Every structure is written in structure tokens, then in C-alpha cells.
Amino acid sequence: MPSTPRRTLIPGGSSVDSCLAALTLPPLRGGPLPLPQARERGFRQPSNSATFSIIAALAFSVLAAPAGAQQPTVAVHDAWARATAPGQTVGAVYMTLSTPVSDSLIGVSSPDAGAAMLHRTMKMNGMTGMSDVDSVPIQAGRKVILAPNGIHVMLMDLKHPLMPGQTVEVDLTFSNSASVHVKAPVQPITASAPPA
Ligand SMILES: [Cu+2]
Numbered sequence: 001m002p003s004t005p006r007r008t009l010i011p012g013g014s015s016v017d018s019c020l021a022a023l024t025l026p027p028l029r030g031g032p033l034p035l036p037q038a039r040e041r042g043f044r045q046p047s048n049s050a051t052f053s054i055i056a057a058l059a060f061s062v063l064a065a066p067a068g069a070q071q072p073t074v075a076v077h078d079a080w081a082r083a084t085a086p087g088q089t090v091g092a093v094y095m096t097l098s099t100p101v102s103d104s105l106i107g108v109s110s111p112d113a114g115a116a117m118l119h120r121t122m123k124m125n126g127m128t129g130m131s132d133v134d135s136v137p138i139q140a141g142r143k144v145i146l147a148p149n150g151i152h153v154m155l156m157d158l159k160h161p162l163m164p165g166q167t168v169e170v171d172l173t174f175s176n177s178a179s180v181h182v183k184a185p186v187q188p189i190t191a192s193a194p195p196a
Contacts, residue, residue: 114157
């Protein structure tokens with residue numbers, strides 16, 4: 001119900017709140033309205049009761065929602081990481097993101113690495129390099145695939161080698177959704193796609 005409800009003109013010259021009219025009055029096409037009698041017999045009383053019930057219901061629904069408990073809306077599928085070669089201290093994590101409400105991936109971190117960041121692999125002048133990515137937009141209903149030769153979560157200063165059969169953990173931060181904790185299975189160093 002709007003805080004400043006529109007007012008509707010009722011036949012007979014009385015103006016009542018349109019919301020309350022819908023709740024307490026018969027349809028306008030249903031013949032003459034017994035509005036004067038109803039008002040004399042305490043018309044305001046049922047309206048106020050109805051209003052109070054709605055306000056109470058709204059207040060309850062607000063109170064019933066857990067305060068500050070933001071729900072994750074971004075879904076993460078097919079997360080995986082590639083195993084590291086001996087002595088290699090950097091790794092990459094890949095995944096597919098989707099959301100019913102447009103959002104952006106704006107941060108990554110990992111307990112398995114000294115630092116984590118979003119990177120994009122790009123080719124320039126025949127050389128392959130990586131550049132930082134500030135945020136990855138995720139459009140509602142569209143999949144965003146983090147994959148080799150594209151956007152990835154870069155792990156620097158790995159605290160341990162990534163071995164096939166292990167999992168590596170990544171926390172994803174979004175503009176709107178609650179953050180998501182991801183456990184990515186480590187695939188062989190030759191892998192180029194998530195496990196089937
Ligand atoms: Cu990278």
C-alpha cells in the first residue's frame with residue numbers, strides 16, 4: 001500500500017482511500033451504495049481494522065525476515081582448478097556463474113593462496129599475457145564462464161601445490177548477492193575443462 005494513497009471519488013460525493021474502498025465497499029457497478037448508512041453505523045471502524053491488519057501483517061513480514069542476512073543469488077557450477085607443475089606457485093580456478101538478478105563479481109580471495117585476483121588471458125602481438133579485471137558483470141539469465149584462455153581466478157603464492165583429487169577453496173564477492181564459498185576440485189595438469 002502506498003504511503004500516500006490515491007483517493008477515489010465514490011458516487012454520492014464522498015472521497016475515500018482507494019485501498020480501503022476496495023477492501024470494504026461492494027463493486028461500484030453493483031447498484032446504489034449504502035455509504036451514508038454504513039458511515040453512520042461506524043463505517044470507519046471496519047476500515048481501520050482492515051488497515052491495522054494489513055499494517056500488522058507488513059510489520060510482521062519485515063520483522064520475520066532475518067536482519068542483515070543477505071542471501072546468495074549467484075549460482076556457481078562446474079568449478080575446477082588445474083594442478084600445478086612442480087615448483088609452480090601460481091594457479092587458476094575456473095567456474096560457471098549464473099544469477100536470476102544481474103550482478104557483478106567484484107572480488108576473490110582464497111585461504112589456499114597468499115593472494116587471489118581476477119585475471120583475463122589475452123593475446124597481444126603473438127604473446128599471451130594476463131591483465132587484471134576489476135569486475136565481471138553477470139547478466140540475469142546468462143552464464144558467465146571462467147575458463148582457460150579467458151577470465152579466471154588467479155591464485156598467487158600458493159600455500160601448497162595443487163594436486164589432482166584435492167580441492168582448492170575460493171570466496172567470491174559480488175556487488176549485490178551474498179558472497180559464495182567455492183570448493184573447486186583439482187584436475188590433472190593436462191585438463192582444459194571441468195570434470196564431467
Ligand atoms: Cu592469471
